[in-house]
Amino acid sequence: MASAEIDIKYVAHLARLQLTPDEEKKLGAQLGHILGYIEKLNELDVAGVEPTAHAVPMVNVTRPDEIRPSLSPEDALRNAPARANGLFMVPKIVE
Amino acid sequence: MQLNQLTISELTAKLARREVSAREVLQSCLDQIGRVDGKIHAFLSHDADDALAQADAADKLLSEGGSAGRPLLGVPVAVKDVLAVKDQPLNCGSKILGQFVSPYNATVVDKLKAAGAIVFGRLNMDEFAMGSSTENSAFGVTRNPWDPTRIPGGSSGGSAAAVAADEVIAALGSDTGGSIRQPAALCGCVGLKPTYGRVSRYGLVAFASSLDQIGPFTKNVRDAATMLGVMGGHDPRDSTSVPQPVPDYAAALTGSSPDGPTIKGLKLGLPKEYLIGGLDAEVKSAVDAAVKTFQELGAEIVEISLPHTDYAVATYYIIATAEASANLARFDGIRYGRRVDGADPVELYSKTRGAGFGDEVKRRIILGTYVLSSGYYDAYYLRAQKVRTLIRNDFLKAYETVDAIITPTTPTAAFKIGEKSDDPLQMYLSDIFTISCNLAGICGISLPCGFTKNPKLPIGLQLLGRPFGEATLLQIAHAYERGTGWHSEKPPL
Numbered sequence: 157m158a159s160a161e162i163d164i165k166y167v168a169h170l171a172r173l174q175l176t177p178d179e180e181k182k183l184g185a186q187l188g189h190i191l192g193y194i195e196k197l198n199e200l201d202v203a204g205v206e207p208t209a210h211a212v213p214m215v216n217v218t219r220p221d222e223i224r225p226s227l228s229p230e231d232a233l234r235n236a237p238a239r240a241n242g243l244f245m246v247p248k249i250v251e
Numbered sequence: 252m253q254l255n256q257l258t259i260s261e262l263t264a265k266l267a268r269r270e271v272s273a274r275e276v277l278q279s280c281l282d283q284i285g286r287v288d289g290k291i292h293a294f295l296s297h298d299a300d301d302a303l304a305q306a307d308a309a310d311k312l313l314s315e316g317g318s319a320g321r322p323l324l325g326v327p328v329a330v331k332d333v334l335a336v337k338d339q340p341l342n343c344g345s346k347i348l349g350q351f352v353s354p355y356n357a358t359v360v361d362k363l364k365a366a367g368a369i370v371f372g373r374l375n376m377d378e379f380a381m382g383s384s385t386e387n388s389a390f391g392v393t394r395n396p397w398d399p400t401r402i403p404g405g406s407s408g409g410s411a412a413a414v415a416a417d418e419v420i421a422a423l424g425s426d427t428g429g430s431i432r433q434p435a436a437l438c439g440c441v442g443l444k445p446t447y448g449r450v451s452r453y454g455l456v457a458f459a460s461s462l463d464q465i466g467p468f469t470k471n472v473r474d475a476a477t478m479l480g481v482m483g484g485h486d487p488r489d490s491t492s493v494p495q496p497v498p499d500y501a502a503a504l505t506g507s508s509p510d511g512p513t514i515k516g517l518k519l520g521l522p523k524e525y526l527i528g529g530l531d532a533e534v535k536s537a538v539d540a541a542v543k544t545f546q547e548l549g550a551e552i553v554e555i556s557l558p559h560t561d562y563a564v565a566t567y568y569i570i571a572t573a574e575a576s577a578n579l580a581r582f583d584g585i586r587y588g589r590r591v592d593g594a595d596p597v598e599l600y601s602k603t604r605g606a607g608f609g610d611e612v613k614r615r616i617i618l619g620t621y622v623l624s625s626g627y628y629d630a631y632y633l634r635a636q637k638v639r640t641l642i643r644n645d646f647l648k649a650y651e652t653v654d655a656i657i658t659p660t661t662p663t664a665a666f667k668i669g670e671k672s673d674d675p676l677q678m679y680l681s682d683i684f685t686i687s688c689n690l691a692g693i694c695g696i697s698l699p700c701g702f703t704k705n706p707k708l709p710i711g712l713q714l715l716g717r718p719f720g721e722a723t724l725l726q727i728a729h730a731y732e733r734g735t736g737w738h739s740e741k742p743p744l
Contacts, residue, residue, distance in 0.1 A: 174605030207636030211692020217490035231354040235587035
């Protein structure tokens with residue numbers, strides 16, 4: 157297992173989560189502590205053990221490809237922080 | 252007894268006989284909220300007008316003899332702030348959702364309403380169900396009805412406190428690592444976590460999708476059975492819900508004799524790994540006494556081993572945070588909730604999330620992102636999933652010889668507000684007895700089994716059952732409850 161050193165700025169960027177310098181410091185120390193505890197999983201031999209993603213082994217749950225009722229555009233936009241012309245408003249993405 | 256103190260079965264009998272009206276029952280709950288919630292803060296909000304309108308509709312149905320097929324007709328039920336109720340606010344105990352109003356009902360809410368329940372109120376919780384004390388709510392802590400200087404447990408602390416304080420007859424919560432059973436234990440009510448797949452999660456805001464389940468908080472075991480009978484079942488809108496028939500759990504408690512079915516001859520396992528160093532002496536003696544009660548009721552106690560118990564907390568905090576980091580990506584300020592503007596989308600996302608999420612949520616998103624990141628996935632996430640298999644196999648092996656497993660729900664009674672809030676790892680370790688159940692995907696229930704002496708605080712007994720073994724689990728819990736009187740004690744409010 158990897159060392160318990162986290163590049164907190166890099167991970168925060170991956171998570172799209174802005175942290176203050178104080179938060180980076182505090183979170184970094186706490187996570188180092190938690191990862192130190194998690195290291196105990198290395199004590200176990202897991203060779204040949206299948207991973208469990210899900211407790212109930214169901215696969216390929218499908219439904220008929222039919223049109224069903226869904227949220228109206230008005231309901232879907234009801235909680236939008238910014239909207240116009242029946243669309244969500246976002247900052248400019250492409251110049 | 253006041254109406255708000257009654258159980259579902261007592262109330263529905265009175266309502267069916269028209270001794271009381273649904274409006275009177277609801278008013279009694281609203282009065283209790285007015286009287287005690289300033290001290291407890293179980294509710295974030297409640298829409299009294301909407302609830303009274305539902306009560307009047309229930310009274311109309313009752314006067315028309317409409318209680319057949321509606322086992323909750325006229326019963327007030329409140330919900331954790333993580334479940335969608337159409338046209339009501341939904342915040343998950345977080346600032347990031349802003350003024351969000353649900354555009355649809357969760358499936359469990361539809362089912363409760365179809366069964367006649369009056370669904371009202373938003374119950375406090377740790378932000379996004381991350382926590383064991385309700386101290387992580389962005390809207391202030393909920394206090395334990397038995398001692399307001401102590402936490403009610405979490406993350407469904409508001410649900411447990413509201414039921415224990417008789418502010419409502421029953422409540423819904425969600426349980427990802429113990430968030431129903433732990434607060435039920437600490438507040439002295441019954442909390443049931445159904446088997447993974449038993450209850451549809453459509454309309455539940457996801458925390459860790461391979462672990463989350465919705466379940467009831469009630470004043471006794473029979474009410475939990477009634478609630479599960481209403482809530483359970485397959486839902487095409489949740490592909491993880493399992494198409495397995497829902498038995499009449501409440502009827503199964505009555506059995507052929509007036510005292511209910513016997514548990515004589517059932518085998519109950521006592522895992523030796525749960526008698527750990529940190530287990531409080533009073534909790535241990537309460538569980539020992541419960542074991543004796545089960546023996547007197549005719550059950551056979553068998554010592555068992557769940558050898559990977561010690562690895563459950565570490566496994567859980569990898570899997571749960573990994574899944575949370577993905578699930579919470581949707582809170583980005585684009586389609587709903589708060590937005591902090593930025594020059595480009597990435598800056599908008601980062602600022603919105605930085606301003607909107609609280610400390611514990613940030614901690615878990617960072618941890619979850621880290622364990623999934625390139626170069627660390629195999630070492631952390633994949634390894635944890637393999638250990639999860641070992642933990643699940645421990646339980647499946649135990650169920651080859653026993654019908655259910657007995658443990659304490661928590662290592663100690665309710666701790667003080669602020670006692671563990673600066674030490675996340677200590678807080679995580681307080682979930683040690685409840686976490687394995689979610690990893691294994693089995694069902695579990697917590698019910699009152701005694702009190703500490705000074706101060707007087709509830710102690711919870713946990714029973715863990717086979718996958719989809721809720722009927723047997725409830726029968727065992729019900730037999731214990733009939734043999735003791737712990738569930739009828741009330742907090743000094």
